[in-house]
Amino acid sequence: MNDFASTPELILLPAVDVADGKAVRLTQGAAGSETSYGDPVDAAVDWARQGAQWIHLVDLDAAFGRGSNAGIIRKVIKQVKGVRVEVSGGIRDDRSLELALEYGAERVNLGTAALENPEWAADVIGRYGELVAVGLDVRGTTLAARGWTEEGGDLWAVLDRLEDAGCSRYVVTDVTKDGTLRGPNLDLLREVTSRTPKPVIASGGVATLDDIAALRELVPLGVEGAIVGKALYSGAFTLAEALDVAGG
16 A cells, blocks of 8 residues: 555546537447536536546537537636646637637647648647647547547557657547446556657546556556546546545
């Protein structure tokens, strides 16, 4: 236990996924699998009240290319005080990226654009540095794009390209685990961290406090944080309990 207590903190990022103006959770990222959890602002404020340092805020409609929740994204960032917000979903050009930063996002995650428009991605990575992370959403070692509805290339080839561009951080999601409460893909995270010195945020599958403990043990390898969604919303554990295990 003493060894574990000396392990650096794992940063937890409660997820607030927004679709049709509501906070929702998906299963394996599939459109139509939404379970609604009410008002996104209320959800974000609640996580802030419970001690979150960061919130992972996703515009699912923008990610799927079926609309935008920009007004709600802006409202969430404005209402959540003292908590840093990273925004994901539909960041595909200068305007959408600049708007997210204007709203007050501390970081934006590129997804599909990093796969489909590598020149633009490399350009904004160079211009914005730490403000830009890239989401690597994978099934096996094949990347998923367009709200996880299309294939987006080989994980390792894309990672090498992003390393060359100077990407500052990666958000790694095993799509087959996301929203399933089946545990994170620790092997995938070990493999990614072995191939980049940049910090990695884990996403998908966290179901128990033991999962958070297992992810914390990967912090020395380069796993900086973990996005937690369905387990919190379903009451598997409280954010306070999770933060305690994470060292927060």
